[in-house]
Amino acid sequence: MSEYVTRAIVLGFKNSKEHDKIFDFYTEDLGRVRVRAPGGKKIVSKLSPHLDTCNLATVKIVEKNALTLTDAVVEDDFRASKGKEEFLAKALRAASVLRTISPEAVPDPALWNLLVHSLRSGAFDLVALISVLGYDPRHASCTWCGASDIAFFNEGSQEFLCESCGSKINENNLLYLK
Ligand SMILES: [Zn+2]
Structure with missing residues (x-):
């Protein structure tokens, strides 16, 4: 299991299953990646609703079979x-x-x-x-x-x-x- 903390720009997202979201990020350290944010996990369900397309955020991604978002802090909301x-x-x-x-x-x-x-x-x-x-x-x-x-x-x-x-x-x- 690997863990990455990197800055990322949100390229888009879509809902998946009932409560999950799939994000497309362009990250500073990993390039473009597709990351699942499980809605069932408390920390993500609190944070990921604030992640919107074109936001700049620092994200924590865990790689275990697939890439999973475990934390996200928005640095800049360019839309707003x-x-x-x-x-x-x-x-x-x-x-x-x-x-x-x-x-x-x-x-x-x-x-x-x-x-x-x-x-x-x-x-x-x-x-x-x-x-x-x-x-x-x-x-x-x-x-x-x-x-x-x-x-x-x-x-x-x-x-x-x-x-x-x-x-x-x-x-x-x-x-x-x-
Ligand atoms: Zn032509």
């Missing part, structure tokens, strides 16, 4: 403090991108620092984010037509698209980069 809708929309979008394309259990100090800096400064640069993840739009061209003027990143297929090609597909999968 900023009150900027555009920032929150971008931060939630960034969290969704990370859930989809960041590798599991690979710590990345550059990515961690960018995330914390973006949340603290209230400005999310999605181009910088996907660049750190290895998808650099500055040297990309449209996957469909070859145009060099990139407007979108399709997080589902991990393709870059120009404005015209991007407008032809479901925008829920698309990050607008301009």
